[in-house]
Amino acid sequence: MNAPVPNLSRRNFIVGSSAVTAGLAIGLDLPGFISTANATTASNASAAEIGVWVVIQPNDTVVIRVVRSEMGQGTITGLAQLVAEELECNWSKVTVDYPTPGESLKRKGVWGSFSTGGSRGIRTSEDYVRKGGAAARLMLIEAAANQWGVAPGECLASNSIITHQASGRTVSFGKVAAAAAKLPVPDAKGIQLKDPKRWKVIGKPVDRLDSLADKVTGKQVYAIDLKMPGMLNATIKECPVFGGKLKSFDASKVNGMKGVKKVVQVGDTAVAVVADTFWQAKMAMDQLPIVWDEGSNASVQQADILKRLEEGLKADQAFVGNANGDFKTAASTAAKTIESQFFYPFLNHAPLEPMNATAVWNQDSCRAWVPTQDGEASLAAVIAASGLTADKCDVIKVNLGGGFGRRGAFQDYTTQVVNIAKQMPGTPIKLIWTREEDMTQGRYHPIMMCKMTGSFDDKKNLTGVHMRLSGQSILASVRPAIVAQNKGMDPLVFQGVAKGGEHGIGYDFPNLMIDHAMRNTHVPPGFWRGVNVNQNAVFMECFMDELAEYAGVDAWEFRRKYSANHPRTLAVLNAVAERIGWSKPAPAGVFRGIAQQSSFGSWVAAACELSVTDGNKIKIHRIVAATDPGYAVNPAQIQRQVSGSFVYGLSALFEEECTVKNGRIEQTNFDTFGSIRLKQMPPVETIIIEGGGKDWGGIGEPTISVAAPAVLNAFYRATGKRVRTIPLKNSGITLI
């Protein structure tokens, strides 16, 4: 990669950060971790901070602080739009700055959470960032009013200009910024936000602030591209059997190899090779004799795991996540019951940029550059691994080549690089995992089976539904405190079919039982984009079609009946059905499928049209998706996110699976863990519905779940075959 090498002196990047633009203040003049059109000047001493969210330069450049991580999902643009709306600034002069988590810690967390996951970047920030923009506007107006000797109430701000209406006097933000910075920040409680009807920036498909051009030309610097003076490159191998340990390694076999500088143990479980270049490190690692203490998990096979999951489908004990009425009685008195079994595999996030991080450790400071979804989590890892106190540590967030949930909660690569850097004080170390390491040391989408049962009376009315989940809990491993709080149950397992809340089910059934037989494995679980909605949507929405078929009712009509009391579910369902032309016959050879789910505070649905040749080659002609996140900040970005979520979701549906052999993950590269290609991707039409409400919904994840069941349902109509096992490649089905 031809990333531009910055011309720095070593002293520059060890120096501490300054208050104003901490993100770039260490003197690293790298080509913008966020390349924006109006690149902020790091040490512009005359820039004024107006409340913590806004910095205004004399030339009217508006720097908006963002602490969530941009990873192509559009969060910095959306968050900047929220602030700019209330600030009433000129959007064309807006740029974004990334305070570091260390800076945030020093200022007692004034910017709130850095965590970018759970589709929450905008929905959980929108209130306080808008208030931040409003506070800055009020301060600017007050400064202008003071200058003019008039009441602030007589002044208006618009497009970075403050006007005193009565006299017509005007002044730009830049000219009063310094004075405004000296004023007290208004209390958030007293701030009135704009009526959404008056929004001028929010809701507009403004161009994104992260440079598209740089991504397309390869100019964008990702963490893997970083180069610093004196930097060494490292690669690492951790025990391939989860739970195993490192026993020994023989560095003498590789120490003499070209470029190799050091071979170090990392914790109890890994060994790293440090060399001049990554390739030299990798070559040496391939030659390095390593002895693992694989432990008891080395004998675990995929079949063993599947057996336990099967057993869970029948087990007496299960955690009830959502229930009403009495399914047992409904089933025992039913005229007919239908039962179907489904399977959803382990999945790896497989971002295109493998895990990596860079760090330099000194006795009195430790700094890391991390492609992270959560700057604070990275900093927490740096503090713990460095052995230094928090005030001596910081993290600079760098562009990520894909996050998807791998790079937020899990900071194993950050811990590793600091560990290595600590063994070579003063030397910047860039640690890059090989693709094989990334594929086999993931934090996997949990494996899950499901037995769906529906009971009917003699008139073919649905009398009850039982959804028995059997499989791994993410939280049992990652946040046991929540499982303990819930008396052993993992509430997250029920995303999309929960009793209520942001992941509430969109149907009312006469008698319902949704329960989970927890069957944990030694494979470390994680939050894969969508978390648990992907499998729950397949289980529920494919089965709904089966129930509808037995009842002799159209699939759309059947769903409408059970979501009659869920207007926002109905809205998205109807939107996609109408747009796909559900009520009209499809062209010959074209078959349709439909699905809906709500999760992460949004309601989504999808309908697809596809054809099948030779009984197993699927061509998806189009997908229509509807999403209701309550409020749409940037409709263009929402469309991109929805399409993107289908790339991810359809890849999983057709191509992806991680299996266990001898305690290890078998799939080591994209040859065995595929992704769909450009030519396979169908056009996606996105319908955005703004249902309003008190709580805003997310965009990053909700829609990912509905394409798969829509496709599976359409496939049934085309072939008469119900496929209930993911991925489809295992059934010989391909996407063409």
Add this chain to the structure above:
Amino acid sequence: MRYGVVLAISSLLTLPIPVTKRACVLIDNPKTMNQRRQLIVSLTALSLCPWESASAMPSEAMQAMQAIVGKSPVNTGRVYFELPPLVESGNLVAVKFSVDSPMTPTNYVRAIHVISEANPSPNVVSCYFTPLSGKAEASTRIRLADSQRVWALAQMSDGSFWRTSVDTVITLSACTDTV
């Protein structure tokens, strides 16, 4: 007693020992422990709320503190308590606590208790000292269920109590804060 320090451990401690509520375990001689670790920073008084207005403290934590303190007043300060302000998962949090005391038979620290405001059980660990301990200092690893304020409460030989607190954020909670 040959060893100066006895640890009473709650069910949340993650030391590799059998865990029972209020089990007493002997740890190694605190003098060698002191040699291994160096007390670096001076005492910090981080606690902000006076005992009288402890209404901000959750009731279980307050009860736990009251059970130790009884009717005596609690002073703020004197206790050095190190706990990272940012923690990744809460499963393994390194903590250090100590009180600067001459540790003579007439002037020593009887115990330091760590009390959590957001764990299922507020009593996290209690460390008991005698004049033979040499220094009233210990470090260990604890478990924290969520972002919270954690207290270190010291009990002196003269019957007085001193406390300090540290606020910490568990960054993993952010991932599941809506659960």
